[in-house]
Amino acid sequence: MEDEIKKRKDKIFDEEFFPHMKALYNFAFHLTYDEENANDLVQETFLKAYRFIDSYQKGTNSKAWLFKILKNEFINNYRKKVKRPVNVDFEDVVNYHESDDASYVGSLDLRQEIFQNMMGDEITIALNSLPVDFKTIILLCDIEGFTYEELAKILDIPIGTVRSRLFRARNMLKEKLRDYALQIGYKEKR
Amino acid sequence: MEKNTTHHCDQLISKVFLALDGEMSADEEKKFLDEINQCSCCLEKYQIEKSFKEFLSKKVKHECCFETLANSIKDKLSKNAIH
Numbered sequence: 001m002e003d004e005i006k007k008r009k010d011k012i013f014d015e016e017f018f019p020h021m022k023a024l025y026n027f028a029f030h031l032t033y034d035e036e037n038a039n040d041l042v043q044e045t046f047l048k049a050y051r052f053i054d055s056y057q058k059g060t061n062s063k064a065w066l067f068k069i070l071k072n073e074f075i076n077n078y079r080k081k082v083k084r085p086v087n088v089d090f091e092d093v094v095n096y097h098e099s100d101d102a103s104y105v106g107s108l109d110l111r112q113e114i115f116q117n118m119m120g121d122e123i124t125i126a127l128n129s130l131p132v133d134f135k136t137i138i139l140l141c142d143i144e145g146f147t148y149e150e151l152a153k154i155l156d157i158p159i160g161t162v163r164s165r166l167f168r169a170r171n172m173l174k175e176k177l178r179d180y181a182l183q184i185g186y187k188e189k190r
Numbered sequence: 191m192e193k194n195t196t197h198h199c200d201q202l203i204s205k206v207f208l209a210l211d212g213e214m215s216a217d218e219e220k221k222f223l224d225e226i227n228q229c230s231c232c233l234e235k236y237q238i239e240k241s242f243k244e245f246l247s248k249k250v251k252h253e254c255c256f257e258t259l260a261n262s263i264k265d266k267l268s269k270n271a272i273h
Binding site: 013018021022025026029030035038039042043046047050123124127138139141142143145147148163166167170174 | 207211212213242243246247249250251252254256259260262263266267270
C-alpha cells in the first residue's frame with residue numbers, strides 16, 4: 001500500500017513538478033540574487049511540495065502551485081537571509097498606493113534602441129533593486145507568463161491589485177533602466 | 191488624439207497591457223489590434239511595450255547545474271519522504 005502511494009507521488013513529481021524546476025530556479029535566483037540560496041530555496045520548495053502533495057489535485061495548475069510554495073518559503077524563511085538589502089526609494093514608497101482604480105495610462109516609455117542594447121546583467125541588477133513585491137510580480141508575469149488570475153492566487157491579492165502593482169513595477173523598472181541608459185550616454189527623448 | 195480617428199488614445203493605451211499579458215479574448219484582441227493600427231501614436235506605444243516585454247523574457251535568465259540540483263532534490267526526497 002505504502003509502495004503504491006510512493007509510486008503515485010513519484011509519478012506526479014516526475015510528470016508534473018520536475019518539468020518546472022528550471023523556471024523555479026530562475027525565479028528563486030532573482031528573488032535571492034544568490035546561487036546557493038536559490039538552490040536551497042528550490043530544494044525546500046520540492047520538499048514542501050512532497051510533504052503537502054495530498055493538497056495538490058493531479059492535473060491542475062502544478063506550476064502556479066509550486067510557485068506559490070516557493071514565494072511563501074522565500075517570504076517566511078529566506079527574505080531575512082538575503083544579504084544584499086533591497087533599495088527602496090522614499091519616493092517609490094510614497095507613490096506606491098495599490099488600488100483598484102489606479103490609472104493605467106501614461107506609463108513610461110523607454111526607447112527600444114536603449115533597452116535592446118542592454119545586457120542581461122544590467123537588467124538583473126535593475127530588477128534586483130526593485131522592492132521585492134514589484135520584482136516578484138514582474139518575474140511571475142513577464143518572465144513566467146502567469147495570467148492575472150494565477151498571479152492573484154499566487155500572491156494572495158485581488159486582480160485589481162495585480163494590475164496596479166504590475167503597472168507600477170514595470171514603470172519603476174523602466175525608470176531604473178533609463179537612469180542606467182543616461183549614465184552610459186543615451187540622451188533623454190522626452 | 192490623432193486626426194481621422196474616433197478613439198480616445200488614453201482609453202486605448204489603457205488596454206495595451208491587457209493585450210500584451212494575454213488577458214483579452216480572441217475577439218477583444220482582434221478589435222483592439224484593428225483599432226490600434228489606425229493610430230500611429232498608440233501603435234508606437236504598443237510596440238514599445240511589446241518589445242520591452244519580449245526583451246525581459248529573453249534577458250532575465252540564470253542557468254545553473256540543473257542535473258546536480260535535480261539529483262540533490264531526488265536524494266533529499268528519498269531520505270525525507272513521508273509516505
